[in-house]
Amino acid sequence: MNELQQRMQMKPQSNIPNPNSSEMLEELLSSTPARIGVWRSGTRPLTKDMLKFRIDHASAVDSVYSEVSQQLLQQYPFVQVETRYETRENYLKRPDMGRVMTLESEEQLRKQCIKGTQVQIVVSDGLSANAIEQNLADVYPSLLDSLKVYGLTVGTPIFVKGGRVAAMDHIGQILEPEVLVMLIGERPGLASSASMSAYMCYKPRIGMMESNRTVISNIHHGGTPPVEGGAHIGMILKKMIEQQTSGVNLVI
Structure with missing residues (x-):
């Protein structure tokens, strides 16, 4: 178990002295990773709480600016492409440039990827490379196993x-899969910098409405368990193909 998983499993504690209802406070603490029950020294936060806040904030910043390691990516048969984001600073300021593939990547997709498959899997760093580093090894095999059980064919990963979420639309326009799932790092918060989302869509195309996407969020060891998340994604993709729809029109 890594350090992140150990922190997620630590029982939350409150520093509030003599609360009116200890049971209610304990129930609240167990229901959320948010900062509940922090106390103060005079008008300021306790030193240990302030240091914990700064550690979590630094972790979130690192997740945004770091990159997924090639050592991890080389363990999988991914075709690696890029959007037109150019630099990380530009990626944060210009979300639109993370939605469009470079011309070189467009050509790479056409030459190296299977077109017209049932399921297309896409992985992207998004706003948290740490989410991919922490969860991919559990989510990806589980998803493949689920798709195999349902008898669905999978394209080139x-x-x-x-990447931004809407990069899936550009990829869908090029490869024309029946359904596409993008596993992407979520914007890191101060509770977890390792949260992944799975965005799914039936026949994604450029210009599609956001209401046509189906999403599972908070996939990490302190939220939706990654192995469980991968299996659940496979089930949802099967329903999309059966119902020929996604987003608000999908019945799960």
């Missing part, structure tokens, strides 16, 4: 560097 893709990794997108500097």
